[in-house]
Amino acid sequence: MKKLIVGLGNEYCGNDALGIIIARELKKSMADWDLKTGAFSGINILEEIEGYDWVVVVDSLYRPDLPDGEVIELKIEDFAGVKSFSYMHSLNFASAIELGRHLEFKLPEKINIFGITINKKGDIGQEIEESLKVKTKAIAQDIIKRIKN
Secondary structure (H helix, E strand, O other): OOEEEEEEOOOOOHHHHHHHHHHHHHHHHOOOOEEEEEOOOOOHHHHHHOOOOEEEEEEEEEOOOOOOOOEEEEOHHHHOOOOOOOOHHHOOHHHHHHHHHHOOOOOOOEEEEEEEEEOOOOOOOOOOOHHHHOOHHHHHHHHHHHHHO
16 A cells, blocks of 8 residues: 655745644654655645555644644545636645546545644744744644544
8 A cells, every 4th residue: 555645835934834844753653654745736736646545634724713733634625615727736625636536547545634723824934933843743643643543
């Protein structure tokens, strides 16, 4: 079984790097999983996950109403919205998966999506906040427990 961890975000944009940092932390405990990180969007995500059986996606989730560092498990359906195929890079995650299946891409049977709450997005050149840095191991362990259940 081919398994992949995908860490989404921008390493040079403050708290937006959290998905990448957590994905790297997960990889330490999940040695038999492949790892890909970056600012994948729209149809580009299909190229990254094609051929895998199980994918875990981790990204920061801007939720100023919640404390920093909470793990929220999402479903593909949570990303459903207006479908616009006029610009393929702006497809939402659900639409990209739907399109990939329609085009008969070999997409994963199992996809786990985790959003890690952040109160502040960050600007280019900023580092992730220290309050989030200290939580990365605990966040990764929480995700591992959830995917093993």
